Amino acid sequence: EIVLTQSPGTLSLSPGERATLSCRASQSVSSNSLAWYQQKPGQAPRLLIYGASIRATGIPDRFSGSGSGTDFSLTISRLEPEDFAVYYCQQFHNSPFTFGQGTKLNIK
């Protein structure tokens, strides 16, 4: 099973700042098979990024994904109030399709 480790667990920033979230895999993952999701309280996860770097439809361009192999990251260039949520990475490289434990982005 591929284990995804996200860091930090919690990130406290202010609107307008830049956020960088990390996702490290226990073994190499194809870039085609790495996705990021945003989840707000009481809501289902929402697809942000797939293929490590491709924004899903309707996702603002302040969100960007990058990385390869075992190290991936999600960057939010300038935080908006609605961006404060929990973010999960996920791999489709091998079954079971595991998720990271999440990074909670808090308003400072």
Added chain:
Amino acid sequence: QVQLVQSGAEVKKPGASVKVSCKASGYTFTGYYLHWVRQVPGQGLEWMGWINPNTGGTIYAQKFQGRVTLTRDTSINTAYMELSSLRSDDTAVYYCVRIQLLGLLKRFDPWGQGTLVTVSS
């Protein structure tokens, strides 16, 4: 638009079973695999398995083997997740989600709204 609508919240006793439905609309139901993911309150996301709505073929995560059954009814574009021998630690929100394959790319989109299953005596 593409939508997955799940059945309502359930309260079950330990040892019972629960069956959650997931009705698809806005696309060809048999054209996309459906996966199930659960989330224990306050915790992360856990993948449970998938069903091929065209053939009925299934794959389950090892953790849930023997307790989970995924089925579908193509006449009403609905998939089902049944979990048996419920325990208190099965209390969670259960999501169905469609997987899209775009060449070599994969993505989970959209997600159902989630169904809270509470296991309590």
